[in-house]
Amino acid sequence: MEAQVCLTPRSEPVQIMKDPLGNSFEYCYQCGLCTASCRTSYAMKYTPRQVMNLLQLGCTDEAVAGGSGLLCTACYSCTFRCPRGVAVTDVMAAIQRRNLASKHADGDVRRFYRSFIRTVERHGRFHEAEFLARYFIPNPVLLTKEVGLGLKLLTKGKISLTPPTMKNPKAIAAMFRKAEEIEGRP
């Protein structure tokens, strides 16, 4: 994707993300402590510092297209250390939500997130076996790569085939619906 170049300094805060902390990039003064603290920045097209800069310049689409959000492990080192109080991890999460909602998202990665959260929506708790089925069955290549580990986990008694038992999982599903009603889709 072509970079969307827009270098005019802004006089007003840019409200790009839906959550308040997602907009905290406005305070960034480009010191780079976030990138220095980040263990996965080496694999990113745009490092966290560069992402903050792109957002400040209004190049949101380019910042999202870089896909850095999907490499954030949410370890919060950058957020903890940022001298300007930027919630870097939450900015990255806002980018990640856009990545996952995009048509161009890597299908496997998107299915990973969706499968995980879907089991929580259904049962109120994470259900490994259902997650594995949802994640692996649509991609047999992935499945064959992981079958060794899967068998090991099964024989060690680490994967439960029966779903978790919450008293009222419907309450959690209702929370999912309400959150979407308030926030809208990403």
Added chain:
Amino acid sequence: MRYAYYPGCSLAGSSRECEESIQATMRVLGVQWKELEDWNCCGSATATGISYLLSLALPARNLALAEQAESDLVTGCTRCYLNLIRAMHYIQHNANLRDNVNAVLAEAGVQYSGTARLRHILDVIINDVGLDVVAEKVTRPLDGLKVAAYYGCCQGMWTYAQFDSVEDPTCFDRLLAALGAEVVYYPLKTACCGGSLSMSKRSVGANLIGDLLAAAIAAEADCIVTACPMCMFNLNSFQAEAGRIKGRRFHLPVLFLTQLLGLAFGLPPKTLGLQRNIVPVDGILKKIAAGAPVPTREPVASGPK
């Protein structure tokens, strides 16, 4: 002290060896708790990828339940702890967010007022039980065992800030020293293991895991000990992939903190779920068995759960 124990999905599922060892060692230490009734998933590292509000409301429901139970909420999972403390912190500093979270929680019939108290299991062991009591319970000192204390990735920065130094936590080192183990210098002790990247972006996740394993081996550690079930899973499960990336073979036992604690208490390996560890721990068991046991004290009483 009243505790409501929040196991979380990992401990209740794929990391049940951690859970088994937590329950066994807490019985020895006389810590009594009730499981938080009808707890739900904290959202792990994936909820933020779906919805910002949900990533706060999911942990907030557990906080609200702990408020109802008038108990300190205790968790043995660093990721759960992180999500819970993040929710507490963000909601406290944003009234609008609190209203939205409570609007979501109303669907589940609870409200979060902001008075919940959150505890990490290390915090309970070190600050409530006390290292002197821990040392008294040791029947099999870990003399000669070289251990890399891995604080459970940088998530720890938020976790340990509550009861230890942010950049250089030492609580874990002190605990292991009380068991007689030799804690090696481990500069990556607060570096992230990659979390779920081991699944969603294997090449990156396995590279980070390789760094952690290599650093522990360079420090001549016999094993890594971690306080986080996610790190435990990653460091155990992906040693072959990490080896391929680093061009070497890894075979380093990785234990959960309470597994090693239990061994020092003389508990049988099965009670501590050690047979479930992906990398076999036979070498560690032999090394501990070779050490001289402390003369027998009265048998360890097993208290209620």
